[in-house]
Amino acid sequence: MQISVSSTLTVYHDGQFWVGLAEHVEGGRYGVARIVFGAEPSDEEILRFVVGEWARLAFFGDEPAEASKPARNPKRRAREAAKALKRPAMGTKAQQALAAQREAIKQGSAHARSRCRAEEAEARFEQRRLKRKQKHRGH
Structure with missing residues (x-):
């Protein structure tokens, strides 16, 4: 090969x-x-x-993103088509690849931020739970 x-x-x-x-x-x-x-x-x-x-x-970057499932709702399909037409067309293949790479990085950082927020919320909840437990025990 x-x-x-x-x-x-x-x-x-x-x-x-x-x-x-x-x-x-x-x-x-x-x-x-x-x-x-x-x-x-x-x-x-x-x-x-x-x-x-x-x-x-x-x-x-990562593997190419999967194509989104086509919507069954005709109004949604029309909105998506109008949005796609409004987006400026990239000129070269390199520009398209860079845009896709930036989008993947943006998605990854958004996922990491939401995961971090969830972990912080879980830590705060755990802290409150321990504090309530200690008060209940009379400390």
């Missing part, structure tokens, strides 16, 4: 920072990562980055 791998790094100025767009195709899967360099990087800095940091880039 043979897997083809192709990678490119494009460095450009986005108006404020020098940014690298790393595109990676492996076995038919397309992935992209965005690297902010800040000041204009020299050729040596770019080479050092490719040699030292390239392996740590998350091109594909």
